[in-house]
Amino acid sequence: MSEQIENPTVAVLLPCYNEEITIGKVVRDFRAALPNATVYVYDNNSTDRTAQIAAAEGAIVRKEPRQGKGNVIRAMFEDIDADVYVMADGDDTYPADAAPAMVAKILEGYDMVIGDRLSSTYFQENKRPFHNFGNRLVRASINGLFQANVTDIMTGYRAFSFTFVKTYPVLSRGFEVETEMTIHSLNNNLRLYEMPIQYRDRPAGSVSKLDTVGDGIKVMSTIFRMIREYKPLPFFGGLGLIIGLIGVILCGTVTAEFMHTGMVAHFPTLIGATMLVIAGLLLIITGIILDVIAKNNRKTYVIDANKLAYLKRQGR
Template structure:
């Protein structure tokens, strides 16, 4: 574990879009749970009184004109300096009283603490069955590929270390950013800790900004893209093996006919089969080359992280 931080500074990060119904209570709850922390509310083009209410409750309110949760988190991570960061939503679905324990785990040396909804009340509180199905699908896909056991891949309640925040490249623009964070952490073998929390559904009058189908497609696209980038050998190697096997089977069929008749009757099939075999080999070679590049990227990330942590201490 890393050196323990004495009297850490804590920043609570609340990305918000039209949350006037709940933001006041959320700010009050986090100020009560973490009285020494600074609460930041980033208003993402709200058309209601979100920013006004948050400021009245004592939060530091800033504007982020680029629409999308990923863009807001990117701005937060760039702008704010603290020893520990706690990120939650402004919809009052996450319990602020869990924040001190999450902060304590980061102080112990964890890079990211995940507020695990799925081990407690999520499936009882969440009334959107497709969201439940999507959580299970994403969790199974990522854990299977990375050999991990993360329970809640997509939770928006997390705590981070300073080094994680300043070295994590936020590429996603929308709600798929949480999935991206988890994959990034697993790929780089960061220190993760899952803490079960009591999830509650949005209160009456508060409207979810999630588009079940649209955002679900974005999440799956993010997983597909990051698997291609972080696990290129299984991705391209598996695709190459599939294409190559089809080509070999077609070649074998043409060869069997030639052995029985003494002539090749299906030249187009033979040509196509040979091209499939060549394509399969090229995909496999591509996977090997990209896998070497991905490993070098992980080495560079570790080196940069160590250098950043050293500079932070000194």
């Protein structure tokens, strides 16, 4: 349990791209739900009146020229200092009235609160069946690899602590950033809390920026990359084991033939099988070495997070 913060500062972060139909209502709702919070709208090269409407409703509007949600979140996390951060989308799909409870959980000591759409209304409200399938696939893949039980891996409605925001390395450029956040949290054993929320689909006239196929491929490639980086022993060790076993089986066939005939009639097979066994062993050794590095990186992350938390307490 973390120490209680008196008069905590709260920042509402709204990354936006062409959301003039909904952004005014979203800003009003969050200002009503969190009257003491500062609402930030980061305009990501919108061609409509998103920025003007947000500013008229009392939000602080900033520009982010690098296209992509990951780039916007990176800028937000670099620029803004607060005790608690609430991040949502500007499309009015997430309920602002859930924000106070999410803030309260962060103040209790959680590193990240996840607004869980999938336990409530997401599959009824979302009209894109491939998105539903993608959410289930991503959830099963990550929970299986990290022995976790996170329900909503890809939600855009989250709350964060100061320490999480300032120690999280945003590497993704697009919508795959939410998946990256979840994997980062599971890998570093952070304190997560899932809070079911009432998701609603976009209102009429509001257009989703998601590319089902393109963004789905990016999400899966992000999972593949992060498994390779965070779970190198299962990744390289498993691959090495498969390749090595193929080599051993091929060697066995050549050996059996030699036992019967006293001759090695298939030298190319023997040479190829030997190379496969060596390659498999090298991959397993690579996995062991990278696993040690990954564990050291996790230790470094914990030390850095503790230092940052200490410095923040000293600065109060």
